[in-house]
Amino acid sequence: VLSVDARRAEGTPSGFEVTTHGGRRGTGIDAVEWAARGEELGVGEILLNSMDADGTKAGFDLELIRKVRAAVRVPVIASGGAGELEHFPPAVHAGADAVLAASVFHFGHLSIPDVKKTLRVAGIEVR
Template identity: 55%
Template sequence: MGLLVRVIPCLDVNAGRVVKGTQFKELRDAGDPVELAALYDREGADEIVFYDITASHEKRNTAVDLARDASEEVFIPYTIGGGVRSADDMRAMLRAGADKVSINSQAVRTPDIIDAGAERFGSQCVVLSVDVKRKESGAGWLVYLNGGRVNTGLDAVEWLVEGERRGAGEYVLNSMDSDGMETGYDLELISAVSERTSLPVIASGGAGHPDHMIAAVEAGASAVLAASIFHYGEYTIREVKDHLQKAGVPVR
């Protein structure tokens, strides 16, 4: 048996509330981030991921307060991202209680932040998150920044290969095409990244049923991240884990 597959709820935070939309649009309120994370902790989530989804676009400070508040109520590992601009920002989040820090937009603009974070805190603390869209030709994917607002023109797979070389510890691989659609993850994308790198891949974007998670693991994901199906009561963490376990997927 290999490593246990992690089930990870994702909490996108905007103005202090958890929100969820479709392809980064039409955001709906889903509750208080710390209360929701604490609920998922009690339900058996393996980790939590918080994203301040407008921090980079609005050039706001990092979500240190959220990291600190979560440390009082959440007792499983959690990652926080959004508006991280330097290794000092990463340090502030880690000191406030986060176990890992996710970097996205700033990593593309200043790739040295990956090296600096890995050197100062260890690769295990550095999560490279990437929002990608399939190219219009259908062959490959491009990296987008600032909550999907900016097309960088960067090839997503090549960028993640560089991220591994610079010292990232794992990836959150988010398909913007599938985000919020609940039609399944982009399995071709997961396979393409898994074949080119050795880091754990957290599949993101598209989960609508536990079967989608099984398919993601079969495509090469080490963990499955979901939002809508948990936030709006379609499935509990336990139901998902039971389903995966019955299918032979090793979970906690």
């Protein structure tokens, strides 16, 4: 698994760069190119965390998901930004094979069964 903490950054080909230290330090490495390089090196899936969306509860970064999905064939797990039930289907429609959320479950704002139901109603297969 390649975990990529990405944020928007001018000056990179895709407009997103890989970060470290919880998104506080940019690396200058293009996030989409890094995901593609990870696939070339044999990663089995990519955990894609939008540092811009993380903790906002304003929805997943659909542009970032679309760009990484277009660059790789391995599964992409989208993380960062989930806040409401309606945030999950667009992330899958943008190209995520799976979606990740944490605080909305930890603090009881959403339930896993409700998220699964929302995805099923949107025509998305759920395990």
